[in-house]
Amino acid sequence: MKLTILGCYAATPRTITNPTSQVLEIKNRLFLIDCGEGTQVQLRKNKVKFSKINHIFISHLHGDHFYGLIGVISTFALLGRTTDLHIYGPKGVKEIITLQLKLSNSWTTYNLFFHELESNESEVIFEDNRVVVKTIPLKHRIYTNGFLFEEKPAERKLNVEAVENYNIHIAYYQKIKNGGDITLDDGTVIENEKLSFDPIPPQRYAFCSDTVYNEAIIPIIKEVDVLYHEATFLESEAALAQKTLHSTAKEAATIALKANVKQLVLGHYSTRYGDINVFKQEAETIFPNVLSGDDGTCFEF
Structure with missing residues (x-):
């Protein structure tokens, strides 16, 4: 299981940081998770093959999580793509994207399928013979889901x-x-x-961004191999986190501890902080196995 962080900062892109987007490679499947502005540039920088991306998962319709989607879709068409592309995201994502394609007369050269989500309960949204993907209902200012990626058990x-x-x-x-x-x-x-x-135990990856501290997700992500959890603020700004329905690094670590996950990856940092190491330091006071996500970092589990 390989995780490539394309961008993991909150709000607006900067010359030195990018909004949320990442690529998960699991069981020889490549999934794009969120698609903030500049995602296609980050894909090129990190040498991710466009042609291997057939499924894109959008957590919610705040710009720093999907403003790069129309660019990715359009570039795929300009490159002559013919393979189907599936988009999983909140209701409304189809309207947003198709309106842009319509008004620019830039229809795709390939089939574009939208799988719009509305349920407030965890549900299976993708399954093949190797991987299952379920939603993780999150609590944010608008309808938001995280995603749980699970390998299917291998043969003995x-x-x-x-x-x-x-x-x-x-x-x-x-x-x-x-x-x-x-x-x-x-x-x-x-x-x-x-x-x-016995076969090698199947691996599980949980993506949780954006959300206020929410223990309701614990049963869904319990004992996952890797948890990516937003840590927009430090505990010193806990009141701001509560107001904006985001989490602190300490709260992310508390979720990891209570869910008994094996590894925590932090991200979605507010750009008000000059050093992201402070997030890891705060989280490690609660949970020992913490990694700092950063643009361009690649983790193999």
Whole structure:
């Protein structure tokens, strides 16, 4: 599982920082999460292949999370894209994008599918044979979702030595990989655990931005491998965080602790602070495993 942070600062883009956007690579799938202004430039800088992006997830319709979307869609068309592109986001995202395409007479060269979200409950919005994506309802000034990306469990690994010792025919190998027991010709049942090894545990990534401190998300993100949680402010500006429905670094760490996640990645920093290390320092007073997201950083888990 690989996470590339394209941008992780709040509000407006600057010459040295970019608004929210990131790329998650999981089970050989590439997902673009949020699409702030300048995303396509950051994609190029970080050498992410446009052609590998088939699914884009938009958390909410504040500009610093989707103003780059029309640019990405248009550039894909200019490059002659023919592969379908799926957009998952709040109701209204289709109207916004199609109006821009209509008035500029810039219709895409590929099929563009919108999956608009309205539910206040967690729901599955994408699934294939490798990955499942669910929403994480967040509490912000407008309708907002985070996203939970989950690998599907892999097949069990064949214990070749054991299988050969029991003289099991190759025709039963797939059954063993699927977790099935094997009955020998004499009626003896060989339990699957003796014929195979546990697969690598599936990984889970939770993206949570923007939101006020909200313990309601804990059951959804419990024990995920990696949690990205917004940390717009420090605790010294807790009142401002509450007013704007954002979180502090300490609050992000508290969610990570209560959810028993393995790793916390911070982001969505207010640009009022000159050094993002202070966010990590504050979070580490609550939760030990903290990484500072920053534009251009890449984490492999």
